[in-house]
Amino acid sequence: MIKQVTSVFLFFLVLSSQAQDFSTLWQGYFSYYNIKDIAIGDNKVYGASENAIFTYDLSSNQIETITTIEGLSGETISTIAYSDAYDTLLIGYENGLIEIVSGPENEILSVVDILDKQTIPPNLKRINHFNVLDGLAYISTDFGISIYNLQRLEFGDSYFIGNGGSQINVNQTTVLNNTIYAACGNNNAIKAAALSNPNLIDYQQWQTLGSGSFVSVESVGSRLYAINANNVVYEVSNGGFTNLFTYSDLPLDTKAVNDNLVITTGNHVYVYNSNFATLATATLQSELNTRFTTATITENHIYIGTSSSGVLKTNFSNTMAYDVVRPEGPLMNDAFKIEAGNNNLWVTYGDYTVSYNPYPLRSYGLSHLVEENWINTPFSSLLNAQNLNYIAVNPFNPTQVFISACQQGILELNNEVATVLLDQNNSGLEPIAANDPSVRQTGSQFDRNGVLWTMTSRVDKALKSYNPSTGQWRGYSFSEIIQNPLLDEFGFGDLVIDRSGTKWIGAYKKGLIGFNENGNKIGYINSEEQNMPDQVVSAVAVDNNNQLWIGTIKGLRVLYNTGGFFDSPNQSVKEIVVLDDGIPQELLSSQYITDIKVDGSNNKWIGTLDAGIFYFSPDGQQTIYHFTTKNSPLPSNFIKDISIDAQNGKVYIATSKGLVSFSSGGSKPEEELASAxxxxxxxxxxxxxxxxxxxxxxxxxxxxxxxxxxxxxxxxxxxxxxxxxxxxxxxxxxxxxxxxxxxxxxxxxxxxxxxxxxxxxxxxxxxxxxxxxxxxxxxxxxxxxx
Missing domain, CATH: 2.60.40 (Immunoglobulin-like)
Structure with missing residues (x-):
């Protein structure tokens, strides 16, 4: 039996000289489904998702969160630990960063010593484990062990304990009888040394116990337990190893809690007393469709982290019943496309390559934010539609939504329910070939008449229109500019429609394509002679002056005369030139543009692959904002997509590591002044x-x-x-x-x-x-x- 724990959803107010508080203008929408680690402290359970923290109060059942909005880095978390003595949560990251959250106001301190250490290769900086003892944190990393003083907030020695003082992977440490033990990977066995030895930086002071690779070591009471990569748990005594049990799959997490040993595998959580007698076993229920990742215990309950269901809470007396403990949030952090409007936000995770190759196929669900509440629909309820990408909401019937699937066609939803998968068998859509059922659907957009326009890659009639009110489909051939649809053009992305009804399409080879069915006019721009920085057009947007803004993988261009596009024999686009300290510079020169959106003020929001997001004045001459991970809550500088809710001016920004929004303050103009x-x-x-x-x-x-x-x-x-x-x-x-x-x-x-x-x-x-x-x-x- 599984049920959801409901609670008040609040945000921590985090103040620190090292971390800014962005909570007034920014809001975060992070996923708490994939749990990396769990810790207990201050009468709370701390759950670490991919790049955010949440707490569950054991007395009030209240859930609170700490995210980039409150000052976290947004990097990928690898481990956490809590120090009761210092009222401090330690957060370790895969890149070597450490963040310390302390005090009743949850001040955040960023510790960058390991991250910035030049003598340690970047691939060896991962923080694997914190062992907090007597005011010191023994930090297990992929290069060895580092010591951090929690009272003075400074590093001490680092121990490189491999042969010859080499850097080796240490997965976990523990201390028993004044001896520190380190579980080492890559066949480096267990390393041990006396804590009282003043010369532990000398690798020769460390002795080797056993053989092989060890994933964990933990002391419980007067006993020492170690788990080998061969799935065997041993008791270690006087240098000898006693085989206690062999697990069916590799233990992923080992914790000592209140003189009990908690061992987590992908399918089970085992709780033992100090003598290794079993106190409880929790087994993964098949209906959850997830994996266990980590676990901890309180007096009466087991809290289990999972890979896709958040934290599960179960009782020692009945480990077959679970409560789900998880803040509101989307299914995943790596959103691909988003669509906002009328206080709603749709999110897909499908993805495909820059050349519109959907493989490997992605069987992900979708998320819908409605009035601050998330509705998450799993893949199993989406009629097997894979690689979901662009979202088109029917403007005359907002409960009807069409989502492109870059493999099967278009998924139609009505009132949150997937009702039909439109493909070659029940619509005007076409597969790549008779022997290839792939219907590679991408960019979609409704026009002002309520007709859906949508792009199909690698077919002759690449542009389709569909009228939901009549059920009529029409196809429009691009053979005039694409002779061989299978080879001459790999795919299409953004599709926007201007005031005259011209469809503007970003393509992989043909650059910018313009099409108007009135007169069957078609043309394209993709060459250096036409001033295009690259033929791959990654984003297009029509502004309030009917000018077309074009993003490529190597820069930005503007088509000012959209009305004369089909008539001019020498059509070209223009770069925007700005003065930088008095020197003319091309705006966003050579930048990989990922998305462009125009707000109600005709200002431009432009996302990039690795430089964050820019907010420009209508002509691009003024940079109003340039947000990056350094000066904002953006969890990543890789901007995947942007969408603006025209009703309230809220700008939603999807990055590779999470979704945030910024309240810009603008809004869409009204038709009349009656509602002013x-x-x-x-x-x-x-x-x-x-x-x-x-x-x-x-x-x-x-x-x-x-x-x-x-x-x-x-x-x-x-x-x-x-x-x-x-x-x-x-x-x-x-x-x-x-x-x-x-x-x-x-x-x-x-x-x-x-x-x-x-x-x-x-x-x-x-x-x-x-x-x-x-x-x-x-x-x-x-x-x-x-």
């Missing part, structure tokens, strides 16, 4: 929002939402004196002019200063909004109390 409103209203003294020098923080300033695309807004006092004024396309929030009042798409922000740059007094203020195109007007009242 101002907030907060009234502005009270305790709401310290006035006088901010920057309008980029949406938590400051007075906001006017629901405005139209082209407006003039005047703010006056009750006597009609002009206090502030802003106009769309002129007073941009991201401008270098540092306006006190600016407009960002469907939102205007005022910092409460007047034309003399002074904070206004208490009183009633009138907000006069005029649409410059329709001449519609609206008046709002605002009360400020200081």
């Amino acid at each position: 409103f101002v907030y907060p209203n009234p502005v009270r003294p305790e709401y310290d929002i006035l006088g901010a020098s920057s309008l980029n923080d949406i938590n400051k300033g007075v906001k006017i939402r629901g405005i139209t695309e082209n407006v003039n807004i005047k703010i006056t006092d009750i006597e009609g004196n002009l206090v502030a004024e802003a106009q769309s396309r002129t007073n941009l929030r991201a401008s270098r002019s540092n306006y006190n009042f600016a407009i960002d798409g469907g939102t205007a922000i005022w910092n409460g200063k007047n034309l003399a740059n002074n904070i206004v007094a208490s009183g009633v203020y009138l907000i006069l909004i005029s649409d410059l195109d329709s001449f519609e007007t609206k008046v709002l009242k605002l009360l400020i109390i200081r």
Whole structure:
């Protein structure tokens, strides 16, 4: 029996001089399904997922999280341990980084000594285990053992204990009777030395016990146990090894907890007393479809980490029943495509190569965030649709969603349920060949009429349209530019539609393809002569001026004259040139562009392969933000996809190591002013929002939402004196002019200063909004109390 533990989902507030708190503008959406390690401390269970931590309070059952939003690095966690004496959680990473979370405010200290150590090869820096004893942490690594003083927060000696003082893999250490024992891999057996020996940095002071490779060593009471890579657990006494038991598969984790020994394999958790008598055995239930990874115990319960189900809680008296302990989150951290809108977010994990090869096939589920709650659908409920990628939500029926599968066609969902898999047998889609049933579906987009446009790789009629309301399919041949669809073009990615109905498609060989079914017009740009930096187009986006922004694997280009694309015989694209310290430079020169999105203010969000994400002004001349792992909660600089919820301006960013969002503050303009409103209203003294020098923080300033695309807004006092004024396309929030009042798409922000740059007094203020195109007007009242 399995049931989900429900609890309040909160975020830690983490403050540290070494770690920034980004919780006001950023939000993290990390997966807690794959558990790397578990620890007990401070009446809590600490669970380490791939790159985030959660705690489960044993008294209140409350779940809290620590992520990059609170200051963690976002790197891949390999082990954790808790020190009760110092109220400290130690987090070890695969790259050698150590982070220490301590105190009631959960301050985070990053320890980079091993990470930055030049004499240790990068592949040997992995932190394998922490053994905390008498204020010291004995750190097992792939190069040996390092000592860290928890009181002074500094490193001591490092022990290289291989033959000749070489660096060898140490998986775990323990101490018994003032002797330290190290379980070593690569046939280096067990190494042992007296802790009182002042010269442990000398490898000759360490003796070798036994033979072969050992994955763990642990002391329980007065006994010492070691597990060999041959799946055998031994008791070690006076240098001799007594075979106690042979496991069916390799033990993955060994812990000593309250004079008990806990050993975890992929299918079982064994709990023994100090004499190796079995106290309890937990067995993996077949319906879970996962593997055990780690475990620990409290007085009455076993907590088991899994590879894909989070933490399982079971009782010693009934190990057949499990509760699932896990924060809200998506299925995986490595999202491939995301689609946001109307406070919803869809996430897929399918992936394919840069040349649109779906192999190896990926049988992953999908995730859907609805009003801060995650609905995760496993692969078993998705009609065997593999390599799910682009998501298209029907604008006239948001409960109907179409997801491209780069192997089987298009998966249709209705009300969260996969209802049909559209392929060559029940739709207008085509396989690669009669003897190859692969339907390589990728980029999909609905047009303003509710017709779905979608791309199929390596077939003649590469572009298809489907009207869900009529069931009608149409196919459009690309033979004019692609003679052999199997060999001349490997695949297509992004598909966007401009105001004139032209479909713009990023391709692997043909670069940028433009197609309009009205007149059956088609063309492409992919050569150096046309100013393309590379023929591989990885991202396309149409901005609010109907200009096309093009991302390639070697840089950025813009097609300014989209209307004349099919008529000009010498069509070309342009680079953006900016001044860098007075020197003209090409914007994002040679950068691998992974995605481009345009927000309601016509600003551009551009993701890259290894340089994080950029936020540019409408013309690209100003860099509003450049977020990386160094200055933001991004867990990785590899940006996989970007999606903007136009209703609230929230920007979702999928990276290779997790999903985050940034509240930019802009929003999509409305068609009319009827819904325009101002907030907060009234502005009270305790709401310290006035006088901010920057309008980029949406938590400051007075906001006017629901405005139209082209407006003039005047703010006056009750006597009609002009206090502030802003106009769309002129007073941009991201401008270098540092306006006190600016407009960002469907939102205007005022910092409460007047034309003399002074904070206004208490009183009633009138907000006069005029649409410059329709001449519609609206008046709002605002009360400020200081």
